[in-house]
Amino acid sequence: xxxxxxxxxxxxVISTLVLSGSRExxxxxxxxxxxxxxxxxxxxxxxxxxxxxxxxxxxRTNDEVQDIWFHLYYNAFKNEKSTMIEESKSDIMRGIxxxxxxxxxxxxxxxxxxxxxxxxxxxEFITKDKPExxxxxxxxxxxxxxxxxxxxxxHIQLEFQSxxxxxxxxxxxxxxxxxxxxxFPKPGVYExxxxxxxxxxxxxxxxxxxxxxxxxxxxxxxDFVIGASGKQINAAPNEAEKTVTxxxxxxxxxxxxxxxxxxxxxxxxxxxxxxxxSQKEYEEVAGILQLPFEDVKLNDVKMILxxxxxxxxxxxxxxxxxxxxxxxxGIWYGPYPYETVTxxxxxxxxxxxxxxxxxxxxxxxxxxxxKDVLSPEGVIIHExxxxxxxxxxxxxxxxxxxxxxxxxxxxxxxxVAWAYGPGTLPMAFNGIPLSxxxxxxxxxxxxxxxxxxxxxxxxxxxxxxxxxxxxxxxYGGNVxxxxxxxLNTLERLVGQDVMFRILRTFQMRFRxxxxxxKDFTDVVNEVTERDLTWFFKELFFDxxxxxxxxxxxxxxxxxxxxxxxxETNGNKEEYTKQKIYELEEKNKAPEQKNVYITKVKTRRxxxxxxxxxxxxxxxxxxxxxxEEICYWNGQExxxxxxxxxxxxxxxxxxxxxxxxxIDSNIVNNSIKRKPSRIGIWKLTSKLLFWTQNCFQMxxxxx
Amino acid sequence: xxIFKLFKLGVQTANKKARMLIYLWLTNILFSLIVVSPVxxxxxxxxxxxxxxxxxxxxxxxxxxxxxIFKYRDFYPSLIGVFIIPAVLFFLLYIYLNGGIIGRIAAxxxxxxxxxxxxxxxxxxxxxxxxxxxxxxxxxxxxxxxMKLISAxxxxxTKNASTGWPQIFSSNLKLLITVLLFSIVRMFxxxxxxxxxxxxxxxxxxxxxxxxxxxxxxxxxVWLLYLLVGVVVVIFSVVFIGINQILPKAGLFFIIVxxxxxxxxxxxxxxxxxxxxxxxxxxxxxxTN
Numbered sequence: 001x002x003x004x005x006x007x008x009x010x011x012x013v014i015s016t017l018v019l020s021g022s023r024e025x026x027x028x029x030x031x032x033x034x035x036x037x038x039x040x041x042x043x044x045x046x047x048x049x050x051x052x053x054x055x056x057x058x059x060r061t062n063d064e065v066q067d068i069w070f071h072l073y074y075n076a077f078k079n080e081k082s083t084m085i086e087e088s089k090s091d092i093m094r095g096i097x098x099x100x101x102x103x104x105x106x107x108x109x110x111x112x113x114x115x116x117x118x119x120x121x122x123x124e125f126i127t128k129d130k131p132e133x134x135x136x137x138x139x140x141x142x143x144x145x146x147x148x149x150x151x152x153x154x155h156i157q158l159e160f161q162s163x164x165x166x167x168x169x170x171x172x173x174x175x176x177x178x179x180x181x182x183x184f185p186k187p188g189v190y191e192x193x194x195x196x197x198x199x200x201x202x203x204x205x206x207x208x209x210x211x212x213x214x215x216x217x218x219x220x221x222x223d224f225v226i227g228a229s230g231k232q233i234n235a236a237p238n239e240a241e242k243t244v245t246x247x248x249x250x251x252x253x254x255x256x257x258x259x260x261x262x263x264x265x266x267x268x269x270x271x272x273x274x275x276x277x278s279q280k281e282y283e284e285v286a287g288i289l290q291l292p293f294e295d296v297k298l299n300d301v302k303m304i305l306x307x308x309x310x311x312x313x314x315x316x317x318x319x320x321x322x323x324x325x326x327x328x329x330g331i332w333y334g335p336y337p338y339e340t341v342t343x344x345x346x347x348x349x350x351x352x353x354x355x356x357x358x359x360x361x362x363x364x365x366x367x368x369x370x371k372d373v374l375s376p377e378g379v380i381i382h383e384x385x386x387x388x389x390x391x392x393x394x395x396x397x398x399x400x401x402x403x404x405x406x407x408x409x410x411x412x413x414x415x416v417a418w419a420y421g422p423g424t425l426p427m428a429f430n431g432i433p434l435s436x437x438x439x440x441x442x443x444x445x446x447x448x449x450x451x452x453x454x455x456x457x458x459x460x461x462x463x464x465x466x467x468x469x470x471x472x473x474x475y476g477g478n479v480x481x482x483x484x485x486x487l488n489t490l491e492r493l494v495g496q497d498v499m500f501r502i503l504r505t506f507q508m509r510f511r512x513x514x515x516x517x518k519d520f521t522d523v524v525n526e527v528t529e530r531d532l533t534w535f536f537k538e539l540f541f542d543x544x545x546x547x548x549x550x551x552x553x554x555x556x557x558x559x560x561x562x563x564x565x566x567e568t569n570g571n572k573e574e575y576t577k578q579k580i581y582e583l584e585e586k587n588k589a590p591e592q593k594n595v596y597i598t599k600v601k602t603r604r605x606x607x608x609x610x611x612x613x614x615x616x617x618x619x620x621x622x623x624x625x626x627e628e629i630c631y632w633n634g635q636e637x638x639x640x641x642x643x644x645x646x647x648x649x650x651x652x653x654x655x656x657x658x659x660x661x662i663d664s665n666i667v668n669n670s671i672k673r674k675p676s677r678i679g680i681w682k683l684t685s686k687l688l689f690w691t692q693n694c695f696q697m698x699x700x701x702x
Numbered sequence: 703x704x705i706f707k708l709f710k711l712g713v714q715t716a717n718k719k720a721r722m723l724i725y726l727w728l729t730n731i732l733f734s735l736i737v738v739s740p741v742x743x744x745x746x747x748x749x750x751x752x753x754x755x756x757x758x759x760x761x762x763x764x765x766x767x768x769x770x771i772f773k774y775r776d777f778y779p780s781l782i783g784v785f786i787i788p789a790v791l792f793f794l795l796y797i798y799l800n801g802g803i804i805g806r807i808a809a810x811x812x813x814x815x816x817x818x819x820x821x822x823x824x825x826x827x828x829x830x831x832x833x834x835x836x837x838x839x840x841x842x843x844x845x846x847x848x849m850k851l852i853s854a855x856x857x858x859x860t861k862n863a864s865t866g867w868p869q870i871f872s873s874n875l876k877l878l879i880t881v882l883l884f885s886i887v888r889m890f891x892x893x894x895x896x897x898x899x900x901x902x903x904x905x906x907x908x909x910x911x912x913x914x915x916x917x918x919x920x921x922x923x924v925w926l927l928y929l930l931v932g933v934v935v936v937i938f939s940v941v942f943i944g945i946n947q948i949l950p951k952a953g954l955f956f957i958i959v960x961x962x963x964x965x966x967x968x969x970x971x972x973x974x975x976x977x978x979x980x981x982x983x984x985x986x987x988x989x990t991n
Contacts, residue, residue, distance in 0.1 A: 310865045348865055367866045430877060431870035439947050441762030451768030667752045667769050675750035682759025682956045684742045689963040691734040695792050696970045702796035
């Protein structure tokens with residue numbers, strides 16, 4: 001057995017050498033066009049970071065590049081002139097208030113080319129997004145002495161020091177716990193013909209950067225437990241200084257975050273693909289995706305959990321959720337390609353929970369939890385999912401945030417539903433879950449998303465730039481919930497299997513690239529073999545309310561005779577009520593059945609229209625349980641349908657298959673001939689009871 | 703007399719005055735109907751002919767709930783008004799009704815009738831209204847001063863916490879302290895009212911001031927008695943929730959649920975009477991002694 005293993009090992013080494021060839025990949029062939037070598041030291045006492053950074057930037061474009069722009073995001077926490085803090089003031093929460101002495105900042109001490117030429121004299125701050133906030137220092141520009149020509153590399157050396165903020169958003173410290181993100185000078189993305197895409201740190205936005213190869217040495221006091229993006233390849237203790245330098249490395253990622261906390265419990269487990277996914281599941285997915293079996297096979301992944309001691313009892317819940325995420329995202333959208341994933345239970349009060357970074361994410365949980373409430377599961381699945389939508393399919397989160405948040409919210413909902421089914425509403429009082437005592441409603445994510453989505457339709461288009469949304473609620477509601485609801489609608493329209501193929505194609509085609517909305521719509525059209533561009537124009541690029549309904553339903557007995565003057569044999573004759581009665585009695589056949597005319601009026605209440613080959617289904621059920629199905633192209637404001645049947649209609653329903661989840665008014669999608677009030681009585685009796693309780697409480701104050 | 707004996711006396715008195723329960727329940731349900739009716743008519747207009755209307759009675763579902771939130775978003779200010787105005791009126795009405803409740807409890811052996819009940823309501827209304835105004839000082843001291851100090855102490859405790867536990871302990875402990883202190887203030891003014899009725903006095907300020915010495919001498923016993931009645935409220939609530947969760951709710955079973963809910967409301971009204979009757983017996987006994 002041992003010998004067999006050795007033979008396999010030998011063959012594997014040989015084949016790797018053969019496959020990789022004798023030459024290294026050229027810069028043009030590599031995924032990453034940046035490489036970082038960073039050394040950073042944490043000064044726990046003074047809450048400072050001291051760093052040295054070597055950057056190699058490769059010009060992949062056909063432009064001659066004169067300058068380079070960097071994100072200096074710690075300056076978002078520097079003062080109240082920063083764009084982020086200015087923007088926060090107009091939010092419902094009335095802005096970020098930083099306590100005295102808790103600001104954060106980053107200073108560039110040195111910036112030069114590898115040949116020693118100093119770039120610092122050319123350094124300036126850019127406020128292109130918000131020229132009205134000239135005090136923002138989160139984007140820095142330096143000019144090269146000589147332009148970087150196409151296919152040339154430039155080596156830049158920086159030295160920086162940063163004051164870590166008491167956490168305001170995502171990054172910072174609380175006591176001796178740290179979550180360090182957006183901390184190093186990071187170049188923007190150079191876009192051919194357009195220049196640097198390098199946005200300021202905005203209140204309602206996340207990030208955008210180029211794929212890079214990272215090697216980071218992190219020096220921390222020896223009692224700290226740390227986690228970081230990528231794979232730990234070394235740990236070098238320094239007994240004299242009582243520190244340890246950890247080295248992390250990862251290629252083809254576009255950001256690097258780390259965390260340090262003396263109280264973390266570090267647990268490692270393996271995701272063994274063959275154990276988690278059965279042969280049958282692989283075969284099913286391969287069939288759905290129309291891919292060879294080998295293409296859907298997953299890789300093993302090392303799962304690392306850093307968890308706070310007070311949440312120790314939830315270790316299994318964390319790993320189970322992560323396994324579900326690796327499995328379902330993997331088989332549906334493509335295998336997770338990195339060797340590790342680090343899941344961080346965010347250190348207490350560092351406000352860093354629920355955030356994604358390449359190969360590392362923060363979850364978030366409570367001390368007291370209920371097994372019926374899918375928290376932390378939901379957040380774990382969502383943040384891991386960002387490894388796909390943001391991490392690998394790396395859209396510009398400033399400009400088209402829906403491409404990761406919307407797709408990922410949709411994907412999270414699907415994964416949670418497949419792995420766990422519906423969850424219980426997460427309601428707690430003073431930290432105690434109410435589901436311990438009460439039977440709370442259960443829901444699927446798509447239901448919650450829709451409830452939020454229909455309320456933000458008229459505020460902004462989904463595709464709005466993140467910092468241009470009217471407020472944080474519109475940003476969140478549109479980018480996450482409305483986009484997800486539209487994707488759920490799309491899935492119902494094209495079918496679940498086709499939707500899997502769309503997302504698989506999009507993920508694999510744009511893996512390690514920066515896709516745009518147009519790329520997504522192109523994939524949709526290609527995979528569905530239909531032109532669904534209108535779907536995105538109506539629902540993503542505009543603020544049109546989607547609301548089709550049925551406005552009236554009547555069923556009346558068909559009359560052979562009607563009142564009025566009629567010509568009979570050249571004579572004018574009046575048909576009176578009495579005459580009609582007599583005629584009907586006279587001509588009554590012994591077994592004659594009544595015929596009823598049913599008229600249904602459908603309406604387009606909203607501005608959004610269905611287009612292309614799509615029509616709305618209308619179903620009418622009659623008292624004799626027969627049904628009629630017809631279709632309406634939905635272009636006009638209304639349309640009347642008429643049926644002659646031997647029974648009256650029971651009800652009419654537009655979109656009976658609930659395809660149009662984005663419809664803002666599902667109440668008017670159906671109409672019954674006879675009203676029924678039992679449901680309303682039930683709901684009203686509940687309301688009555690709660691009102692009675694409120695009044696009884698009020699009486700206690702009198 | 704021990705508190706359990708006083709409690710027993712209170713229960714007997716509350717039971718004897720069961721007719722008041724009906725008056726108070728009717729008042730409660732009528733005011734609640736005023737609030738709920740517009741909602742009912744709105745729902746009837748929009749949901750009674752929709753298939754979704756059948757679902758709204760079958761428990762919470764975010765599809766119909768989302769529709770309601772969206773559909774009536776322009777109505778919220780008026781719906782809040784529909785609640786606030788009857789709530790204020792109900793509050794004032796209860797100041798009036800308290801006179802009837804305590805007055806009839808004090809008339810131990812007299813049968814409750816509509817006329818003697820409302821006669822007591824009218825007789826004590828202005829006195830009780832003045833007590834309500836004085837009680838505002840008590841509530842201001844409680845929430846504006848004492849609770850702020852207590853909150854500051856809790857903030858000191860939790861602001862440098864290293865885990866979420868202190869936050870959970872402190873918020874729940876603070877809630878408990880709030881409830882206990884609130885019960886003291888409420889009990890204090892209950893006794894002012896009860897003693898006014900027993901002495902048939904109109905001097906509300908004097909009654910309030912002398913109540914300090916009255917309660918000061920026997921505070922813990924009085925408070926324990928009050929809390930004992932409070933425990934009855936908790937027991938009723940637990941029983942209600944427990945049974946309510948297992949009751950069938952499908953179809954017309956909601957009528958059983960509705961009856962069960964009304965029994966719970968009746969139990970709450972009954973305990974309100976029990977508060978007053980135990981307080982009455984204690985105050986009466988103390989004054990007689």
